[in-house]
Amino acid sequence: MSGNTALLKEIDSLPPKYIGEVFDFVRYLQQKAQKENDSLVAGYQAMAADTEREQEAREWCNAYFGPVYTE
Numbered sequence: 001m002s003g004n005t006a007l008l009k010e011i012d013s014l015p016p017k018y019i020g021e022v023f024d025f026v027r028y029l030q031q032k033a034q035k036e037n038d039s040l041v042a043g044y045q046a047m048a049a050d051t052e053r054e055q056e057a058r059e060w061c062n063a064y065f066g067p068v069y070t071e
Helices: 003-012 016-049 051-065
Strands: none
Touching (some): 016 051
C-alpha cells in the first residue's frame, strides 16, 4: 500500500467532525512548503546577484572543466 493510499485510508476512518482539522493542517503544510520554496528562491537570487562570487565560480569551473562559451 502506497503512502498516499494509507494516508487516505486513515483520513477516511476519522470521524467527520475532524475533517476540518485535516484541511487546516494541509493548508498549514502548503504554506510552510511555499515559505521554504520562497526562501530557497530568494537565496539563489541573492547568490546570482553576487557578481564577484559568480565570476569566481565561473573561473573555477573553467579551470576544472575547460572553458564554456555562452552567447
